[in-house]
Amino acid sequence: MTQMSTWPRFGVIPLGEEIATFEKYEEVQRAVDVLADAQFPVQKVSIIGTDLRMVERVTGRMTFGRAAFSGALSGMWFGLMIGLLWLLLGAQDFSPVLLGVSVGAVFGGLFGVAAHAMSGGKRDFTSVSQVVATRYGLRCEHDVAARCRQVLGERGFRLPTAYQPPVVDLTEPPRYGERITPAPPSGPVADENAG
Template sequence: MMVSSPFGGGRPAGPPRLPTPPTGWPIGSYGTYQEAQRAVDFLAESEFAVTDVTIVGVDLMLVERVIGRLTLGRVLGAGAMSGAWFGLFAGLLLGFFVNQGFALQLLTGLVLGVLSGLLFAGISYRASRGRRDFSSASQLVAGRYDVLCQPRSAEQGRELLSKLALKPPPATA
């Protein structure tokens, strides 16, 4: 299906390009994303029009899990590794375009990359003055996941999901 614009041409129908609130009627609500995904999988297996379905995370939370303590040694090590990769890439490019000493160009790039990685990592660590001496990973999670469906097929979707509710949940590994 193509959607045309007043300026000519067209673009394929699909998710909106700009952030827009979801539409549809709720046909199920689940505590985890995995359960909501299982419900949509069940609808798909039942040959339901899943293009009418949207999974919506409600009550969003940003969860930051602390991975470990940052020390100057860890920061410098990560900076050296990051610089080494960039230096190898730069040395590889130099080696291709300079007609002499491919290995020397590669080694020069590596050494300069490690040194610059150490320098920039050390400066940024010292500039933070101990305000954030830990590393973490952030995740956006929801309190619940609602499955919405367009009104034209919401009743059929509700009926199918009521059948799924009667099945025992799959064994987790």
């Protein structure tokens, strides 16, 4: 079960070092589980999803019958809640509950059909939307980052190595777009003010 926390501040990306990246949420979740099993202070770890995409999965066609059925179910739930409230306020029997469910189903079905008719055929399908990340980063606070790398490395997780700048061959002219730092002159420097 995932618990969302607003600590230390809601809406702020946690500071720290990115230890590893994963393509699937289950992989980064397994890494955090490994850290927890090793008695690592997991409260200093964050999972950050990046490259977010909105995915809408089409679940079927929307027909008038389906719109009526869906509306009737929603109306039944609403009617049930109203009937139970009425029952709590002093009704002598369950007739308010049955009446609420029945009336809710009828009006919900009518509203479902009316809403589908008003769409004008522009959306004749049902779908479920969700936001998914294409990459998940495991970020750790600076003071425990080395231990985090050690624990994950010992348990077989492939971690990125430290960044190594590319070696530049100074015997050839630089390629287009390649920046090199000019070396100081190696011979004696002539005085520009001398005669």
